[in-house]
Amino acid sequence: MLAYEEEVSGYDIKKWADWSLRHYYWSPSFSQVYSELKRIENHGYAASRMAGGDGGRNRRVYKITDAGRRAVRIWALDAPVDPPMLKHGALMRTAFGHLSTPDTLKAMLREHVDRVEALQHRIAVDAVAAEAEPAWAYARIAMRWAERYYASERELALELIAEIDAADEVFNAGKRGESFPRPRPGHWREIEEQVKATEDDD
Amino acid sequence: MLAYEEEVSGYDIKKWADWSLRHYYWSPSFSQVYSELKRIENHGYAASRMAGGDGGRNRRVYKITDAGRRAVRIWALDAPVDPPMLKHGALMRTAFGHLSTPDTLKAMLREHVDRVEALQHRIAVDAVAAEAEPAWAYARIAMRWAERYYASERELALELIAEIDAADEVFNAGKRGESFPRPRPGHWREIEEQVKATEDDD
DNA sequence: CGTTGCATGTAAGGTGTTACATGATTAC
DNA sequence: GTAATCATGTAACACCTTACATGCAACG
Numbered sequence: 001m002l003a004y005e006e007e008v009s010g011y012d013i014k015k016w017a018d019w020s021l022r023h024y025y026w027s028p029s030f031s032q033v034y035s036e037l038k039r040i041e042n043h044g045y046a047a048s049r050m051a052g053g054d055g056g057r058n059r060r061v062y063k064i065t066d067a068g069r070r071a072v073r074i075w076a077l078d079a080p081v082d083p084p085m086l087k088h089g090a091l092m093r094t095a096f097g098h099l100s101t102p103d104t105l106k107a108m109l110r111e112h113v114d115r116v117e118a119l120q121h122r123i124a125v126d127a128v129a130a131e132a133e134p135a136w137a138y139a140r141i142a143m144r145w146a147e148r149y150y151a152s153e154r155e156l157a158l159e160l161i162a163e164i165d166a167a168d169e170v171f172n173a174g175k176r177g178e179s180f181p182r183p184r185p186g187h188w189r190e191i192e193e194q195v196k197a198t199e200d201d202d
Numbered sequence: 203m204l205a206y207e208e209e210v211s212g213y214d215i216k217k218w219a220d221w222s223l224r225h226y227y228w229s230p231s232f233s234q235v236y237s238e239l240k241r242i243e244n245h246g247y248a249a250s251r252m253a254g255g256d257g258g259r260n261r262r263v264y265k266i267t268d269a270g271r272r273a274v275r276i277w278a279l280d281a282p283v284d285p286p287m288l289k290h291g292a293l294m295r296t297a298f299g300h301l302s303t304p305d306t307l308k309a310m311l312r313e314h315v316d317r318v319e320a321l322q323h324r325i326a327v328d329a330v331a332a333e334a335e336p337a338w339a340y341a342r343i344a345m346r347w348a349e350r351y352y353a354s355e356r357e358l359a360l361e362l363i364a365e366i367d368a369a370d371e372v373f374n375a376g377k378r379g380e381s382f383p384r385p386r387p388g389h390w391r392e393i394e395e396q397v398k399a400t401e402d403d404d
Numbered sequence: 405c406g407t408t409g410c411a412t413g414t415a416a417g418g419t420g421t422t423a424c425a426t427g428a429t430t431a432c
Numbered sequence: 433g434t435a436a437t438c439a440t441g442t443a444a445c446a447c448c449t450t451a452c453a454t455g456c457a458a459c460g
Contacts, residue, residue: 003298003301009438009439009440010439010440010441011438011439011440020297021294021297024288024290024293024294024297025288025289025290025291025293025294026287026289026420028420028421029420029421029422030439030440030441031420031421031422031423031440031441031442032419032420032421034439034440034441034442035441035442038441057428057429057438057439058427058428058439058440059438059439059440060439060440072301073301075301076295076298076301076302076306077302077303077306081291081292081295081310081313081314082289082291083291083317084288084289084290084291084292084293084314084355085228085288085289086226086227086286086287086288086289086351087227087228087284087286087287087288088226088227088286089227089283089284089285089286090283090286091226091227091286091344091347091348092223092226092227092344093278093283094340094343094344094347095222095223095226095340095341095343095344096205096278096340097340097343098337098339098340099205099274099275099277099278100278100279101279104278104279108283111283112283112286115285133376134372134373134375134376134377135300135373135376137300137369137370137372137373137376138296138297138298138299138300138369138373139297140369141296141297141299141362141365141366141369142293142294142296142297144365145293145296145358145361145362146293148358148361149288149354149358152351152354152358153286156347156350156351156354159347159350160343160347163343163346164343167339167340167342167343168339170336170339171336171337171339171340173336174335174336174337174339175336211410211411211412212411212412212413213410213411213412228448230448230449231448231449231450232411232412232413233412233413233414233415233448233449233450234447234448234449236411236412236413236414237413237414240413260410260411260412260455260456261410261411261412262411262412
Protein backbone atom coordinates (compact mmCIF):
# COMPACT_ATOMS: atom_id res chain seq x y z
CA MET A 1 0.00 0.00 0.00
CA LEU A 2 2.87 2.32 0.80
CA ALA A 3 4.10 1.60 -2.74
CA TYR A 4 1.37 3.95 -3.99
CA GLU A 5 4.03 6.54 -3.03
CA GLU A 6 1.61 8.59 -0.98
CA GLU A 7 2.41 9.42 2.65
CA VAL A 8 -0.13 7.42 4.60
CA SER A 9 -0.96 6.83 8.25
CA GLY A 10 -1.95 3.58 9.91
CA TYR A 11 -5.49 4.83 10.03
CA ASP A 12 -5.48 5.43 6.26
CA ILE A 13 -4.26 1.91 5.61
CA LYS A 14 -6.94 0.37 7.78
CA LYS A 15 -9.62 2.35 5.93
CA TRP A 16 -8.13 1.39 2.57
CA ALA A 17 -8.25 -2.28 3.58
CA ASP A 18 -11.85 -1.99 4.78
CA TRP A 19 -12.75 -0.41 1.49
CA SER A 20 -11.39 -3.01 -0.91
CA LEU A 21 -8.87 -5.55 0.40
CA ARG A 22 -11.25 -7.19 2.87
CA HIS A 23 -13.49 -8.41 0.05
CA TYR A 24 -10.86 -10.73 -1.39
CA TYR A 25 -8.14 -10.99 1.19
CA TRP A 26 -8.56 -9.65 4.71
CA SER A 27 -8.53 -6.46 6.73
CA PRO A 28 -6.09 -6.26 9.63
CA SER A 29 -7.05 -4.86 13.02
CA PHE A 30 -5.83 -1.38 13.88
CA SER A 31 -3.39 -2.78 16.39
CA GLN A 32 -1.77 -4.99 13.79
CA VAL A 33 -1.54 -2.16 11.28
CA TYR A 34 0.33 0.00 13.76
CA SER A 35 2.73 -2.71 14.89
CA GLU A 36 3.44 -3.87 11.32
CA LEU A 37 4.19 -0.31 10.25
CA LYS A 38 6.75 -0.10 13.05
CA ARG A 39 8.25 -3.38 11.95
CA ILE A 40 8.44 -2.15 8.36
CA GLU A 41 10.17 1.01 9.50
CA ASN A 42 12.66 -0.99 11.60
CA HIS A 43 13.46 -3.01 8.48
CA GLY A 44 14.21 0.23 6.67
CA TYR A 45 11.39 -0.21 4.16
CA ALA A 46 9.61 2.98 5.23
CA ALA A 47 10.30 6.20 7.07
CA SER A 48 7.81 8.01 9.26
CA ARG A 49 7.32 11.54 10.47
CA MET A 50 4.70 13.32 12.54
CA ALA A 51 2.34 15.32 10.34
CA GLY A 52 0.14 18.24 11.32
CA GLY A 53 2.00 18.98 14.55
CA ASP A 54 0.27 22.28 15.24
CA GLY A 55 -3.40 22.74 14.45
CA GLY A 56 -3.81 19.37 12.79
CA ARG A 57 -4.11 16.00 14.48
CA ASN A 58 -1.20 13.97 15.71
CA ARG A 59 -0.78 11.70 12.70
CA ARG A 60 2.29 9.57 12.04
CA VAL A 61 2.67 9.23 8.29
CA TYR A 62 4.84 6.67 6.56
CA LYS A 63 6.62 6.91 3.23
CA ILE A 64 8.25 4.10 1.31
CA THR A 65 12.07 4.07 0.97
CA ASP A 66 14.23 2.79 -1.91
CA ALA A 67 14.80 -0.44 0.03
CA GLY A 68 11.04 -0.75 0.42
CA ARG A 69 10.50 -0.26 -3.29
CA ARG A 70 13.06 -2.98 -4.03
CA ALA A 71 11.41 -5.35 -1.56
CA VAL A 72 7.92 -4.80 -2.91
CA ARG A 73 9.15 -5.32 -6.47
CA ILE A 74 10.58 -8.68 -5.51
CA TRP A 75 7.30 -9.55 -3.82
CA ALA A 76 5.25 -8.54 -6.87
CA LEU A 77 7.42 -10.31 -9.42
CA ASP A 78 8.99 -13.31 -7.74
CA ALA A 79 7.29 -14.28 -4.49
CA PRO A 80 5.27 -17.49 -4.71
CA VAL A 81 1.52 -17.01 -4.54
CA ASP A 82 -0.21 -18.98 -1.80
CA PRO A 83 -3.23 -20.98 -2.89
CA PRO A 84 -6.48 -19.22 -1.98
CA MET A 85 -7.77 -20.16 1.41
CA LEU A 86 -11.46 -20.18 2.14
CA LYS A 87 -12.94 -20.59 5.60
CA HIS A 88 -16.64 -20.99 5.01
CA GLY A 89 -18.36 -21.41 8.37
CA ALA A 90 -21.85 -21.71 6.90
CA LEU A 91 -20.75 -24.52 4.65
CA MET A 92 -18.94 -26.37 7.42
CA ARG A 93 -22.11 -26.15 9.47
CA THR A 94 -23.96 -27.66 6.53
CA ALA A 95 -21.41 -30.47 6.20
CA PHE A 96 -22.22 -31.38 9.82
CA GLY A 97 -25.92 -30.90 9.14
CA HIS A 98 -26.89 -34.21 10.74
CA LEU A 99 -26.15 -32.56 14.11
CA SER A 100 -28.75 -29.92 13.38
CA THR A 101 -32.17 -29.82 11.71
CA PRO A 102 -33.10 -28.99 8.11
CA ASP A 103 -35.02 -25.88 9.22
CA THR A 104 -32.17 -24.54 11.36
CA LEU A 105 -29.78 -25.17 8.50
CA LYS A 106 -31.95 -23.42 5.93
CA ALA A 107 -32.49 -20.42 8.20
CA MET A 108 -28.73 -20.21 8.78
CA LEU A 109 -28.06 -20.30 5.04
CA ARG A 110 -30.70 -17.69 4.30
CA GLU A 111 -28.99 -15.39 6.80
CA HIS A 112 -25.76 -16.12 4.99
CA VAL A 113 -27.36 -15.14 1.68
CA ASP A 114 -28.55 -11.85 3.22
CA ARG A 115 -25.05 -11.06 4.41
CA VAL A 116 -23.57 -11.84 1.01
CA GLU A 117 -26.13 -9.61 -0.67
CA ALA A 118 -25.22 -6.75 1.66
CA LEU A 119 -21.52 -7.19 0.86
CA GLN A 120 -22.24 -7.41 -2.86
CA HIS A 121 -24.21 -4.18 -2.74
CA ARG A 122 -21.51 -2.53 -0.68
CA ILE A 123 -18.63 -3.35 -3.00
CA ALA A 124 -20.69 -2.40 -6.05
CA VAL A 125 -21.07 1.07 -4.56
CA ASP A 126 -17.44 1.29 -3.44
CA ALA A 127 -16.16 0.15 -6.82
CA VAL A 128 -17.76 3.22 -8.42
CA ALA A 129 -15.24 5.38 -6.55
CA ALA A 130 -12.43 3.37 -8.14
CA GLU A 131 -13.71 4.00 -11.67
CA ALA A 132 -12.59 7.61 -11.71
CA GLU A 133 -8.92 7.05 -10.83
CA PRO A 134 -6.56 5.56 -13.43
CA ALA A 135 -4.16 4.77 -10.57
CA TRP A 136 -6.74 2.34 -9.20
CA ALA A 137 -7.25 0.44 -12.46
CA TYR A 138 -5.95 -2.80 -10.94
CA ALA A 139 -7.78 -2.29 -7.66
CA ARG A 140 -10.89 -1.78 -9.77
CA ILE A 141 -10.71 -5.13 -11.58
CA ALA A 142 -10.12 -6.85 -8.25
CA MET A 143 -13.23 -5.19 -6.86
CA ARG A 144 -15.23 -6.18 -9.92
CA TRP A 145 -13.98 -9.72 -9.41
CA ALA A 146 -15.23 -9.58 -5.82
CA GLU A 147 -18.62 -8.38 -7.03
CA ARG A 148 -18.95 -11.39 -9.32
CA TYR A 149 -17.62 -13.63 -6.57
CA TYR A 150 -20.41 -12.53 -4.24
CA ALA A 151 -22.98 -13.13 -6.97
CA SER A 152 -21.67 -16.66 -7.43
CA GLU A 153 -21.51 -17.25 -3.67
CA ARG A 154 -25.15 -16.22 -3.43
CA GLU A 155 -26.26 -18.58 -6.20
CA LEU A 156 -24.30 -21.49 -4.74
CA ALA A 157 -25.86 -20.91 -1.32
CA LEU A 158 -29.34 -20.84 -2.85
CA GLU A 159 -28.67 -24.16 -4.58
CA LEU A 160 -27.41 -25.59 -1.28
CA ILE A 161 -30.62 -24.59 0.50
CA ALA A 162 -32.59 -26.42 -2.16
CA GLU A 163 -30.55 -29.58 -1.54
CA ILE A 164 -30.94 -29.74 2.25
CA ASP A 165 -34.21 -31.68 2.38
CA ALA A 166 -33.02 -34.36 -0.04
CA ALA A 167 -29.79 -34.80 1.95
CA ASP A 168 -31.76 -35.15 5.17
CA GLU A 169 -33.95 -37.83 3.64
CA VAL A 170 -30.94 -39.81 2.51
CA PHE A 171 -29.40 -39.47 5.96
CA ASN A 172 -32.55 -40.68 7.71
CA ALA A 173 -33.06 -43.52 5.25
CA GLY A 174 -29.58 -44.70 6.24
CA LYS A 175 -30.51 -44.59 9.93
CA ARG A 176 -33.74 -46.56 9.39
CA GLY A 177 -31.90 -49.38 7.66
CA GLU A 178 -30.07 -51.55 10.19
CA SER A 179 -26.72 -50.95 8.52
CA PHE A 180 -25.43 -47.43 9.04
CA PRO A 181 -21.99 -47.27 7.46
CA ARG A 182 -19.70 -44.89 9.24
CA PRO A 183 -16.20 -43.68 8.48
CA ARG A 184 -13.97 -46.59 9.36
CA PRO A 185 -10.27 -46.52 10.09
CA GLY A 186 -8.59 -47.64 6.91
CA HIS A 187 -11.31 -46.42 4.59
CA TRP A 188 -8.90 -43.70 3.47
CA ARG A 189 -6.80 -46.31 1.82
CA GLU A 190 -9.84 -47.60 -0.06
CA ILE A 191 -10.60 -44.09 -1.27
CA GLU A 192 -6.99 -43.59 -2.27
CA GLU A 193 -7.17 -46.77 -4.31
CA GLN A 194 -10.32 -45.58 -6.05
CA VAL A 195 -8.64 -42.28 -6.75
CA LYS A 196 -5.52 -43.88 -8.18
CA ALA A 197 -7.66 -46.15 -10.34
CA THR A 198 -9.53 -43.15 -11.78
CA GLU A 199 -6.51 -40.92 -12.22
CA ASP A 200 -4.09 -41.36 -15.09
CA ASP A 201 -2.78 -37.80 -15.15
CA ASP A 202 -1.82 -35.56 -12.22
CA MET B 203 -15.98 -35.17 13.74
CA LEU B 204 -16.06 -37.22 16.91
CA ALA B 205 -19.84 -36.75 16.85
CA TYR B 206 -19.96 -39.35 14.09
CA GLU B 207 -19.77 -41.71 17.12
CA GLU B 208 -16.91 -43.72 15.69
CA GLU B 209 -13.74 -44.16 17.72
CA VAL B 210 -11.17 -42.16 15.79
CA SER B 211 -7.50 -41.33 16.13
CA GLY B 212 -5.79 -38.01 15.45
CA TYR B 213 -4.45 -39.49 12.28
CA ASP B 214 -7.96 -40.41 11.11
CA ILE B 215 -9.19 -36.88 11.74
CA LYS B 216 -6.35 -35.33 9.79
CA LYS B 217 -7.05 -37.63 6.82
CA TRP B 218 -10.78 -36.87 7.04
CA ALA B 219 -10.02 -33.15 6.95
CA ASP B 220 -7.68 -33.56 3.97
CA TRP B 221 -10.38 -35.48 2.20
CA SER B 222 -13.25 -33.01 2.47
CA LEU B 223 -13.01 -30.21 5.02
CA ARG B 224 -10.01 -28.52 3.44
CA HIS B 225 -12.00 -27.68 0.30
CA TYR B 226 -14.36 -25.33 2.10
CA TYR B 227 -12.83 -24.68 5.47
CA TRP B 228 -9.32 -25.73 6.36
CA SER B 229 -7.22 -28.72 7.33
CA PRO B 230 -5.28 -28.52 10.59
CA SER B 231 -1.69 -29.70 10.90
CA PHE B 232 -1.07 -33.02 12.62
CA SER B 233 0.41 -31.26 15.63
CA GLN B 234 -2.70 -29.17 16.10
CA VAL B 235 -4.99 -32.17 15.77
CA TYR B 236 -3.16 -34.00 18.53
CA SER B 237 -3.03 -31.04 20.91
CA GLU B 238 -6.69 -30.14 20.32
CA LEU B 239 -7.75 -33.73 21.02
CA LYS B 240 -5.94 -33.54 24.34
CA ARG B 241 -7.66 -30.26 25.11
CA ILE B 242 -11.03 -31.77 24.22
CA GLU B 243 -10.35 -34.70 26.52
CA ASN B 244 -9.32 -32.39 29.35
CA HIS B 245 -12.64 -30.58 28.91
CA GLY B 246 -14.41 -33.90 29.30
CA TYR B 247 -15.86 -33.85 25.79
CA ALA B 248 -14.08 -37.04 24.74
CA ALA B 249 -12.38 -40.07 26.30
CA SER B 250 -9.38 -41.83 24.83
CA ARG B 251 -7.88 -45.26 25.07
CA MET B 252 -4.96 -47.04 23.45
CA ALA B 253 -6.12 -49.39 20.70
CA GLY B 254 -4.31 -52.37 19.22
CA GLY B 255 -1.86 -52.68 22.09
CA ASP B 256 -0.45 -56.05 21.04
CA GLY B 257 0.09 -56.85 17.40
CA GLY B 258 -1.50 -53.67 16.08
CA ARG B 259 -0.05 -50.17 16.04
CA ASN B 260 0.02 -47.80 18.98
CA ARG B 261 -3.11 -45.80 18.21
CA ARG B 262 -4.84 -43.52 20.68
CA VAL B 263 -8.53 -43.48 19.78
CA TYR B 264 -11.03 -40.94 21.04
CA LYS B 265 -14.74 -41.34 21.65
CA ILE B 266 -17.24 -38.60 22.30
CA THR B 267 -18.85 -38.36 25.78
CA ASP B 268 -22.34 -37.18 26.76
CA ALA B 269 -20.90 -33.77 27.64
CA GLY B 270 -19.29 -33.68 24.19
CA ARG B 271 -22.59 -34.50 22.52
CA ARG B 272 -24.29 -31.70 24.45
CA ALA B 273 -21.55 -29.23 23.48
CA VAL B 274 -21.63 -30.12 19.80
CA ARG B 275 -25.43 -29.85 19.74
CA ILE B 276 -25.19 -26.33 21.12
CA TRP B 277 -22.58 -25.52 18.50
CA ALA B 278 -24.68 -26.92 15.66
CA LEU B 279 -27.93 -25.26 16.72
CA ASP B 280 -27.07 -22.01 18.47
CA ALA B 281 -23.50 -20.90 17.85
CA PRO B 282 -23.24 -17.85 15.57
CA VAL B 283 -21.81 -18.55 12.13
CA ASP B 284 -18.78 -16.46 11.24
CA PRO B 285 -18.93 -14.78 7.85
CA PRO B 286 -16.91 -16.68 5.25
CA MET B 287 -13.35 -15.51 5.04
CA LEU B 288 -11.44 -15.67 1.81
CA LYS B 289 -7.72 -15.04 1.51
CA HIS B 290 -7.08 -14.93 -2.20
CA GLY B 291 -3.38 -14.31 -2.77
CA ALA B 292 -3.62 -14.34 -6.55
CA LEU B 293 -6.30 -11.70 -6.51
CA MET B 294 -4.41 -9.51 -4.05
CA ARG B 295 -1.40 -9.73 -6.35
CA THR B 296 -3.66 -8.60 -9.19
CA ALA B 297 -5.00 -5.70 -7.14
CA PHE B 298 -1.39 -4.50 -6.81
CA GLY B 299 -0.76 -5.28 -10.47
CA HIS B 300 0.86 -1.91 -11.15
CA LEU B 301 3.89 -3.20 -9.21
CA SER B 302 4.24 -6.07 -11.68
CA THR B 303 3.80 -6.52 -15.42
CA PRO B 304 0.77 -7.73 -17.38
CA ASP B 305 2.65 -10.83 -18.56
CA THR B 306 3.81 -11.80 -15.08
CA LEU B 307 0.29 -11.29 -13.82
CA LYS B 308 -1.30 -13.37 -16.53
CA ALA B 309 1.20 -16.21 -16.03
CA MET B 310 0.52 -16.12 -12.28
CA LEU B 311 -3.23 -16.32 -12.87
CA ARG B 312 -2.89 -19.15 -15.37
CA GLU B 313 -0.97 -21.11 -12.75
CA HIS B 314 -3.76 -20.34 -10.36
CA VAL B 315 -6.29 -21.72 -12.86
CA ASP B 316 -4.24 -24.92 -13.16
CA ARG B 317 -4.21 -25.40 -9.41
CA VAL B 318 -7.96 -24.83 -9.19
CA GLU B 319 -8.55 -27.36 -11.96
CA ALA B 320 -6.49 -29.94 -10.09
CA LEU B 321 -8.49 -29.34 -6.91
CA GLN B 322 -11.76 -29.50 -8.81
CA HIS B 323 -10.78 -32.82 -10.31
CA ARG B 324 -9.65 -34.12 -6.96
CA ILE B 325 -12.84 -33.32 -5.08
CA ALA B 326 -14.95 -34.68 -7.92
CA VAL B 327 -13.20 -38.02 -7.49
CA ASP B 328 -13.35 -37.90 -3.67
CA ALA B 329 -17.03 -36.99 -3.67
CA VAL B 330 -17.80 -40.27 -5.42
CA ALA B 331 -16.75 -42.10 -2.25
CA ALA B 332 -19.31 -40.07 -0.30
CA GLU B 333 -22.17 -41.08 -2.61
CA ALA B 334 -22.36 -44.60 -1.24
CA GLU B 335 -22.76 -43.72 2.44
CA PRO B 336 -26.09 -42.33 3.69
CA ALA B 337 -24.23 -41.12 6.82
CA TRP B 338 -22.26 -38.74 4.61
CA ALA B 339 -25.28 -37.18 2.90
CA TYR B 340 -24.48 -33.75 4.33
CA ALA B 341 -20.75 -34.08 3.73
CA ARG B 342 -21.67 -34.96 0.15
CA ILE B 343 -23.66 -31.79 -0.57
CA ALA B 344 -20.82 -29.75 0.93
CA MET B 345 -18.38 -31.47 -1.41
CA ARG B 346 -20.66 -30.89 -4.38
CA TRP B 347 -20.81 -27.24 -3.35
CA ALA B 348 -17.01 -27.16 -3.36
CA GLU B 349 -16.95 -28.67 -6.84
CA ARG B 350 -19.19 -25.90 -8.16
CA TYR B 351 -17.18 -23.35 -6.21
CA TYR B 352 -13.99 -24.42 -7.99
CA ALA B 353 -15.76 -24.23 -11.34
CA SER B 354 -16.84 -20.67 -10.59
CA GLU B 355 -13.40 -19.73 -9.26
CA ARG B 356 -11.90 -20.96 -12.53
CA GLU B 357 -14.30 -18.94 -14.69
CA LEU B 358 -13.77 -15.80 -12.62
CA ALA B 359 -9.99 -16.16 -12.93
CA LEU B 360 -10.27 -16.58 -16.68
CA GLU B 361 -12.34 -13.40 -16.92
CA LEU B 362 -9.74 -11.62 -14.78
CA ILE B 363 -6.93 -12.64 -17.13
CA ALA B 364 -8.90 -11.19 -20.02
CA GLU B 365 -9.21 -7.86 -18.20
CA ILE B 366 -5.52 -7.38 -17.33
CA ASP B 367 -4.44 -5.65 -20.54
CA ALA B 368 -7.28 -3.13 -20.45
CA ALA B 369 -6.49 -2.30 -16.82
CA ASP B 370 -2.84 -1.80 -17.67
CA GLU B 371 -3.72 0.61 -20.46
CA VAL B 372 -5.92 2.66 -18.15
CA PHE B 373 -3.15 2.70 -15.55
CA ASN B 374 -0.54 3.88 -18.06
CA ALA B 375 -2.87 6.45 -19.59
CA GLY B 376 -3.15 7.92 -16.11
CA LYS B 377 0.62 8.07 -15.78
CA ARG B 378 1.05 9.80 -19.19
CA GLY B 379 -1.37 12.58 -18.29
CA GLU B 380 0.28 15.05 -15.94
CA SER B 381 -2.39 14.53 -13.30
CA PHE B 382 -2.09 11.16 -11.60
CA PRO B 383 -4.64 11.09 -8.84
CA ARG B 384 -3.58 8.99 -5.90
CA PRO B 385 -5.36 7.99 -2.73
CA ARG B 386 -5.36 11.09 -0.61
CA PRO B 387 -5.86 11.36 3.12
CA GLY B 388 -9.50 12.28 3.54
CA HIS B 389 -10.66 10.70 0.33
CA TRP B 390 -12.39 8.04 2.44
CA ARG B 391 -14.79 10.65 3.65
CA GLU B 392 -15.60 11.58 0.07
CA ILE B 393 -16.27 7.93 -0.74
CA GLU B 394 -18.43 7.57 2.34
CA GLU B 395 -20.44 10.57 1.20
CA GLN B 396 -20.93 9.06 -2.23
CA VAL B 397 -21.98 5.82 -0.59
CA LYS B 398 -24.46 7.52 1.72
CA ALA B 399 -25.90 9.43 -1.23
CA THR B 400 -26.48 6.21 -3.15
CA GLU B 401 -27.77 4.18 -0.22
CA ASP B 402 -31.29 4.55 1.10
CA ASP B 403 -31.50 1.19 2.84
CA ASP B 404 -28.99 -0.59 5.07
C1' DC C 405 16.18 -54.11 3.32
C1' DG C 406 14.69 -49.70 2.04
C1' DT C 407 10.84 -46.61 1.03
C1' DT C 408 6.35 -45.26 2.10
C1' DG C 409 2.66 -44.90 5.19
C1' DC C 410 0.95 -45.17 9.93
C1' DA C 411 1.23 -42.99 14.22
C1' DT C 412 2.20 -39.59 18.02
C1' DG C 413 4.01 -36.02 20.02
C1' DT C 414 7.18 -31.43 21.74
C1' DA C 415 9.17 -26.74 21.13
C1' DA C 416 9.49 -22.54 19.09
C1' DG C 417 7.67 -19.08 16.60
C1' DG C 418 4.57 -16.49 13.42
C1' DT C 419 0.14 -14.27 12.65
C1' DG C 420 -3.63 -12.05 14.11
C1' DT C 421 -7.36 -10.80 17.56
C1' DT C 422 -9.65 -8.59 21.64
C1' DA C 423 -9.56 -5.74 25.44
C1' DC C 424 -7.88 -1.86 27.26
C1' DA C 425 -6.17 2.98 27.49
C1' DT C 426 -5.91 7.67 25.83
C1' DG C 427 -6.94 11.96 23.78
C1' DA C 428 -8.02 15.37 19.95
C1' DT C 429 -11.35 17.10 16.35
C1' DT C 430 -15.63 17.50 13.85
C1' DA C 431 -20.55 17.54 13.05
C1' DC C 432 -24.99 18.22 14.60
C1' DG D 433 -22.39 19.45 24.71
C1' DT D 434 -22.26 15.04 23.21
C1' DA D 435 -21.69 11.60 19.82
C1' DA D 436 -19.00 10.06 16.13
C1' DT D 437 -14.78 9.92 13.95
C1' DC D 438 -9.91 10.53 13.82
C1' DA D 439 -5.82 8.74 15.74
C1' DT D 440 -2.30 5.78 18.16
C1' DG D 441 -0.76 2.50 20.82
C1' DT D 442 0.15 -1.71 24.73
C1' DA D 443 -0.73 -6.31 26.80
C1' DA D 444 -2.50 -10.65 26.78
C1' DC D 445 -3.85 -14.33 24.46
C1' DA D 446 -5.84 -17.49 20.71
C1' DC D 447 -4.84 -19.96 16.77
C1' DC D 448 -2.00 -22.32 13.82
C1' DT D 449 2.43 -23.69 11.46
C1' DT D 450 7.12 -25.53 10.86
C1' DA D 451 10.84 -28.04 12.41
C1' DC D 452 12.19 -31.60 14.97
C1' DA D 453 12.12 -36.28 17.17
C1' DT D 454 10.70 -41.06 17.36
C1' DG D 455 9.40 -45.70 16.13
C1' DC D 456 6.62 -49.47 14.08
C1' DA D 457 4.33 -51.83 9.97
C1' DA D 458 3.52 -52.98 5.24
C1' DC D 459 4.86 -53.43 0.50
C1' DG D 460 7.82 -54.66 -3.12
